Amino acid sequence: MSKSKKILVTGGAGFIGSHTVVELNQAGYEAVIIDNFSNSEKGVIEQIEKITGIAPKIYEGDCNDIQLMQNIFDQEGLFAGVIHFAAYKAVGESVEKPLDYYHNNLNSLLILLRTMENFKVSNLVFSSSCTVYGEPDLLPVTEESPKKQAESPYGNTKAISEEILEDTVKGKNSNLKAVALRYFNPIGAHPSSLIGELPLGVPNNLVPFITQTAAGLRERLTVFGDDYNTPDGTCIRDYIHVVDLAKAHVKAFEYLENQGNDSFFDLFNVGTGKGNSVLEAIKTFEQVNGLKLNYTIGQRRSGDVEKVFAKVDKSEKLLNWKAELSLDQALKDAWGWQKKLSNIK
Numbered sequence: 001m002s003k004s005k006k007i008l009v010t011g012g013a014g015f016i017g018s019h020t021v022v023e024l025n026q027a028g029y030e031a032v033i034i035d036n037f038s039n040s041e042k043g044v045i046e047q048i049e050k051i052t053g054i055a056p057k058i059y060e061g062d063c064n065d066i067q068l069m070q071n072i073f074d075q076e077g078l079f080a081g082v083i084h085f086a087a088y089k090a091v092g093e094s095v096e097k098p099l100d101y102y103h104n105n106l107n108s109l110l111i112l113l114r115t116m117e118n119f120k121v122s123n124l125v126f127s128s129s130c131t132v133y134g135e136p137d138l139l140p141v142t143e144e145s146p147k148k149q150a151e152s153p154y155g156n157t158k159a160i161s162e163e164i165l166e167d168t169v170k171g172k173n174s175n176l177k178a179v180a181l182r183y184f185n186p187i188g189a190h191p192s193s194l195i196g197e198l199p200l201g202v203p204n205n206l207v208p209f210i211t212q213t214a215a216g217l218r219e220r221l222t223v224f225g226d227d228y229n230t231p232d233g234t235c236i237r238d239y240i241h242v243v244d245l246a247k248a249h250v251k252a253f254e255y256l257e258n259q260g261n262d263s264f265f266d267l268f269n270v271g272t273g274k275g276n277s278v279l280e281a282i283k284t285f286e287q288v289n290g291l292k293l294n295y296t297i298g299q300r301r302s303g304d305v306e307k308v309f310a311k312v313d314k315s316e317k318l319l320n321w322k323a324e325l326s327l328d329q330a331l332k333d334a335w336g337w338q339k340k341l342s343n344i345k
């Protein structure tokens, strides 16, 4: 049995990172995690082991720590590549603390790229976001759709990071091969209910707020506006099951491995290709889980785009990947995870 290829997963204890580590293990890769647990819990490692039977090696620390990054690459020997999740990701918080976001998200990427260069590791999958599209003029958005002024410093760090990668691969003697995956709205949890989303404090995102309301942790959900130019007046998003999103990372890594040795950068939309409104998400949650959600219609949230969902032909064709799980399944898995967290039978 040839030794499994080793992949460094930064932020691998987080929501999308942990689900990706599971899919990497199940595809035969060895995942090594670096995580500072600023937005994740150590217990997730044990849960990953329960799912895959493999306890991923983990380094507790920060990608901004140059010495630690050198030590990891030194100690682990040649990585087949890196999947880079580690970043701050709360849109609202980024508006309050822009410098923290620019420093953390950009500096950690620069340190990672320099370390990869020093250790001749060339394959990088980067976690980007559909937020770079802003309010699209045309829908569904393709990878060629124009990038718009980001709605937040968080979104801007993703747009700038993509430019850093694009320029780095064009540098003299660069051997970097990088793909940026532009996530749409990741939701749900692993069907085992052993891993899922762990929002710190009051959730910003819709689905964890829905599940916490259903669990009685929140009084009610406020729908941020029903006066948009959409069929039911509420915003439309492309909600993708986190397990499908995780699988896209494995496919993206295999795509990189199958390219030649020339440096290159490419980017891919990772969504379902379908748009659903906030009210549709609420109604679906109620139907698939057989419960009534307490919600009210409130004011619009500033910074929200009205409608965004993906064209995913490029990912289907080049990554040989397509989302397979439905909104129903994602909302059922999200509720299964919340019930586990809240000890609800």
Ligand code: WQD
Binding pocket: 089, 091, 129, 130, 131, 183, 184, 185, 186, 204, 205, 206, 207, 209, 221, 222, 223, 224, 225, 235, 236, 237, 278, 301, 304
């Ligand atoms: C979805 C819809 C809200 C909460 C953000 C980031 C994106 C990515 C995912 C990190 C919107 C509505 C929400 C609530 C509501 N983050 N909503 N009541 O804003 O599309 O995307 O999170 O990578 O980069 O921009 O996701 O879940 O916050 O909102 O009505 O209590 O749900 O107005 O229409 P969003 P979201």
